[in-house]
Amino acid sequence: MLTRRTVLGLAGAGAAAIGVPMVASALFSRAEAADGLPVTIVNSTGVHPNAAIRMYVVGTDPAGNQGYASGSGVFTPLGAADAGSDGALDIAVRLSPSGSTPFTLPRMSGRIYFAIDGELAFRAVVDAAGRPALQYPVGWLATDPSYQVLHDFFEFTHNDAGMFCNTTMVDMFSIPMSARLTGAGEAVTGKLVDGGRDAIFTALAAQPGFERLVVGDRIRAIAPGHGIGAGLFSPTYFDGYIEEIWSRYSSESLRVSANNGTCTGRVDGSGRLAFDNGAGSFARPTTQDVFFCDGALLAPNDGVSGPVAAVLGAGFNRSVLDRPDQPVTDAAAFYRQPVTNHYARILHEATADHRAYGFPFDDVTGAAAYIEDHQPTHLEITLTPFGTPAGRPADPPPASAAAPAPASAPAAPPAGRDAYARIAADGFADQSGIQTEATTGGGRHIGFIANGDWVRYAAVDFGTAAPANQFVIRTASGAPPGVSGLVEVRLDGPGNQPAGTVAVADTGGWQSWREVPGNLAPVTGVHDVYLTFTSGQPQEYVNISWLTFRR
Incomplete structure (x- = not known):
């Protein structure tokens, strides 16, 4: 069939009609x-x-x-x-x-x-x-x-x-x-x-x-x-799960059955997932590679590495690649983790x-x-039947086809803390389910975080010039295999729509810290910033040391 990879111009614009x-x-x-x-x-x-x-x-x-x-x-x-x-x-x-x-x-x-x-x-x-x-x-x-x-x-x-x-x-x-x-x-x-x-x-x-x-x-x-x-959409959405998979198969084997044979793979010293039986090796994919099943997961029509790449792509999208025997055939297991292809x-x-x-x-x-x-x-x-008739998309804004209008500030906002400086995670104004503990190397962080918890930072000042469009959290996790979740940024209420989201999973330990960036809907003004935590499992899954925002 005609594929998205062979059709000319699928990423370009067409032209206006002429007389024909x-x-x-x-x-x-x-x-x-x-x-x-x-x-x-x-x-x-x-x-x-x-x-x-x-x-x-x-x-x-x-x-x-x-x-x-x-x-x-x-x-x-x-x-x-x-x-x-x-x-x-x-x-x-x-x-x-x-x-x-x-x-x-x-x-x-x-x-x-x-x-x-x-x-x-x-x-x-x-x-x-x-x-x-x-x-x-x-x-x-x-x-x-x-x-x-x-x-x-x-x-x-x-x-x-x-x-x-x-x-x-x-x-x-x-x-x-x-x-x-x-x-x-x-x-x-x-x-x-x-x-x-x-x-x-x-x-x-x-x-x-x-x-x-x-x-x-x-x-x-x-x-x-x-x-x-x-x-x-966040370009780092799957990064935590990808890290979890690469970490798991650095110490144990992944078995992929395809074309009446089984290929066994493990992440080697160069960081590639290498398989036997001529199936080759795969670089660590990006979130975009996972959604497109392309890039590092490109599947050549060779009958060997191609079928393995297809199984890897399916396993990532369905969030079942943590199971060492692939492909998983039980459809009831698909899409059960919070970080998955919900689309x-x-x-x-x-x-x-x-x-x-x-x-x-x-x-x-x-x-x-x-x-x-x-x-x-x-x-x-x-x-087939439509149900509610579809309307039309809004005309694209002239500066950017993707960006929504920046969030507006409340009237006469109080002076607040600088959104572009590091905000200590333990400096919250309010919380639900959160505890603090000492951080190796000094200071304290928030931890013992599980599904449904939240924390609020009052009067964060994003300024009135160029909006913030990215956030970064310093995070660590010693969550067990298969446990992961989302960290969501929300403005002015824990029930409001997320302005940004990142996925987190095991980083190698509860004091093994990493800086994780995420996209943010453009924000200006002064807002209460909420971090909310969503996971499909009841276990604790993340510690956070600090957060900051970027333009």
Whole structure:
């Protein structure tokens, strides 16, 4: 199938539409007919009429040419003339005025996009090798011309071997859809539970650290990896858990079963997780590597290290990699730790068969919303009920697409302590569940901290010029394996939404100190600062020596 790693321009913006009659005549003259698969599009949104919906079928043909299918059963490859066009291509397919819409899908690999109440901008451009290519909409980039349009897509490969498809949510979720594929058998996937779309947005909005992934008035939710790039999600979110895993497998072995063999790995002296049986070694990943299953977790199509990388990526996202035998097949164990891919968890919980594509290797252990048939005769794609209609995202602010408005200060604030100096953790004004104890090397810190505890620092002055956008805590932990949690910064009340979050786990001991940075929603003025503590386990999991803020 067309992947996020091979499509040109998934991280760039498209162009405004231009007049296309001259371009269209050249494009359609190159159209290629091929054996097609009958497809039926069913609009069951309940709130959007057929006239408001447009479909775009884009991808590559068996020869590797990029193009689209805008005529039923016909693939049109891009040409050099198209790559020079300065604007969007007119390749939308309108649904039938009423009822279902028939379409014939040619042999190709790609995506079927659906747009509601607007048009998507697909541009013909030139890739690095000088070949014509399509630039796709980018739903997580606020400056993309299609950002304001409610849209989503379905991924597929239709070739001589059959039909292979999924209702992906790897990049984002917006339009709920299900797929029914018939042929040698019948398979269905993607259907949400009743009220599922609303449930997804409600759960994300209530999950600390993930709430900013909801765009506008429920127009879409973007995946955490893209949230990092947009400044909406912490780039250090998984760092504590990653450290825990690297520490564990420095002294014991990790066994990964893949492709009918088992590879055993351990973190070596260079800090790499090295496996036997030709599976190679892996550098310590970043949080972004984990969400994208890329970078240090890149999975080459070699049948050896690739499958091991896929299992590692799934184990990290599901927070089960602390188990030494992988992959974990018990779905009841997935996403049970407080530091986990809650975006994927929420998607799985909202699907009727509990299968979803919430991250790139969600197909490990068959948990993805994927179906295939080697003798396909028909595909039905249903745009399923919406529940509450989606609004539109707010226009992006001119200075930054990601940053919310700075928190405002209370009227006539009292003089407070400097947010940009170190604030001793034991200098709190109030607390719940917190105790202090001596710190090795002098001073005192707060400790004995477990789920539900909090501490308040009164009248912290962030100034009125440039806002603070980062915080740092000096932390230590001797928590046992599998115990971790979150440290959340909240302003003016322990029940308010977190302004910043970091994950913490074992650092090697209760006096083994590390400085951990985290992103912060822009803050100015004077505020009471609360640190709140959230964990899925009852044990104590963190000590804190000091905190500070940065611009």
